[in-house]
Amino acid sequence: MTTDPAISAVAALDDSLRRGMYVYIRRARxxxxxxxxxxxxxxxxxxAAFHLDKLVDAGLLRAGYEAVGGVRKVGRTPKVYEPTEADIRVTIPERRHEVLAGILMDAVLTEGEGENAREAAVRVAARRGEELGAAERAxxxxxxxxxxRALTLIEGVLTRYGFEPARESPTCVRLCNCPFHPLAARAPDLVxxxxxxxxxxxxxxxEADRVRAVLAPRPGECCVELRSSQD
Incomplete structure (x- = not known):
């Protein structure tokens, strides 16, 4: 009997060690x-080799042999692992559709006179984000x-919300996952x-006034980057 790939993936990630390594490898890029x-x-x-091979068997990772850092050394080339492109619906990366749904619901309920639906959604989203940021600061x-320091603080918040933040430089954080995908693919301008x-x-x-959120879309990632206002 053939096993559903999604079931195999979920079973493989049920182990905390495997899940931790999978998250680490995804974020390593x-x-x-x-x-x-x-x-x-x-x-x-x-x-680790045992668990990594289980992740390969589940279709979540692929293995190969590659010189680390592009430098070949004397001896055996090490075995390396990276995520597959398989569309397996598990909770990694995390999706937060309820956040987007709540924003859109509030926008519908509070849309003001002379304000269109998109403007209302942006207004509510800014307020929700500000409330979250203020609570974190408190x-x-x-x-x-x-x-x-602001980027370091916000990385922890964004990790909990499924954005998979990654430091591209000391003053730039790239968001490797959109927690609102695949809804973003259906209405990219809105989302x-x-x-x-x-x-x-x-x-x-x-109160991180030295950092700004800018649109910087990349395939397969969140459309926003966080950068120093001086960059």
């Missing part, structure tokens, strides 16, 4: 060695925020505008 994967979750190389009490307003509002709530 490059082939990862067994040693790196093992260090990421704090286990031995031998145990909890963290970070004081005055420069660009780098990207809401996304930008939500993240800009979050920066306002954090």
């Amino acid at each position: 490059r082939p990862v060695t067994r040693d790196e994967a093992a260090a990421a979750v704090g286990i031995s190389r031998k145990l 909890q963290a009490r970070p004081g005055r925020l420069g660009a780098e 990207c505008g809401v996304n930008q307003a939500f993240l800009a509002g979050m920066l306002t709530g954090l």
Whole structure:
């Protein structure tokens, strides 16, 4: 009997070690060695190899042999792992459709005179983001925020919301996942505008005035980047 690929994927990710390594490899955005994967979750190389091969069998990773960093050294070329392009519907990366649904619902209920639906959605998204940022600031009490420190603080929030933030430079965070996909593919102008307003509002709530949310669409990633206002 043939096993459904989605069932195999979910079963493989039910183990916390495998899930941790899979998340690490997704975020690395490059082939990862067994040693790196093992260090990421704090286990031995031998145990990591076992779990990584399970992820390969489930269709979540593919394995190959590649010189790390593009430099060939004497000895055996290390085995490396990277995510497949398989469209397997599991909760990694995380989708947050309820956030978008809540924003759109509030926009419909509060749409003002002379305001169209898109403008209402952007307004509500900015307010939601600002409330979230203010709550995070009240909890963290970070004081005055420069660009780098603000980006570090917001990375934790964005990770919880499924954006998969990745530092492209000390003053730029790329968002490797859109938590509103595939809805964004159906209405990119609307969803990207809401996304930008939500993240800009979050920066306002954090009082991170040295960082801005800018539209910078890339295939397969979120349409917004967070950059220092001086970049």
